[in-house]
Amino acid sequence: MKSSISLLTICGISELPDQGARSVTHVLSILDPDHPDPEAFQAYDPHHRTVLRFHDIIEPLPGMILPEPEHVRAVLQFGEDVAQNPSSKAEGHLLVHCHMGVSRSTAAMATLMLQSEPEESEDRIMERLAEIRPQAWPNSLMIGFADDLLSRNGRLVDALRRHYARQVQRDPKMARLMRELGRGREVEMAV
Template sequence: MKPLSISTLTICGIDELPAQSGRTVTHVLSILDPNWPELEAFQAYGTHHRTTLNFHDIIDADAGKILPQPQHVAEILNFGKTLAESEAEDTKGHLLIHCHMGISRSTAAMLSLLAQSHPDESEDRLFERLRQIRPQAWPNSLMIQYADDLLGRNGRLVDELRRHYGWQIKREPNYLEWMARIGRSRELEMAV
């Protein structure tokens, strides 16, 4: 597969979307909670292609919430495949991926797309690229597991995710309290 025909990659949260409107965003992947209202920020954007997925940022089943599913990650990878295969795109494109805070679902989506478009790149290099794009990245572990399976990475993305979590905890110790508070203690236990 050809690498993404995009020169600028951005990850952000909903509150940061207005600041991106002047940056000529060409493609948007929105990952939102189900039944979230349409985001007014996109009215200020120029012409762009936008795909929206709706599921919650959770890693364990929770009554009344939609758990990320393999099909959601497959849709993300299909989005990337379509982007890479597009004959009309040039290297001046700008891909913006956002979720509510720009930390978990969106970073998992970006890592999935990077792994897809750079199949021979090492997992540690993929996570390094992710941290360059979004230093506070804490990818949703369930989404990374699905991407690992779908891309045939044989557990290597998940293994590197463990190291990434450990690196993030050293860099930003407040992740320990934050992730525990939102029900993501299992990811803290994964950290190496």
């Protein structure tokens, strides 16, 4: 991925139409299982796209699909595919999106960044993630799986704790919102 992708974008579904003119070459779509495929991609230039479907939750809930290690393995496989099959264009543009562009997509992007730059520190990856998407609140379950799969030995989860603390400090309303969404355990990680 390092050699062919020069632009990284994270967004939500409502922002997809705005990205169509930006020469996107690779897309990772993370959607709720029952959400229709976004129509915005019909207006995009030809691109490589992978779709994953699971809910943005961190605890089991009836009728919902919890992120699993296999989902993060699929993210890593997407990253390998991008690295092995660079775009025919000189510079690639990777777009990762979920419903709001806050949690699943930011966890996936952090995973992809660490995969392509294994020498980079976990804290620097979280800093870069916040530069790309200031409201980033990566799904902690996905980050935990990525930590294991990338052999980061807990360092990625520790960097996530520090990232959450910065996010709560930056926007104190974020803590209340995350608690309302059933993500209180992540808010507690920031303390």
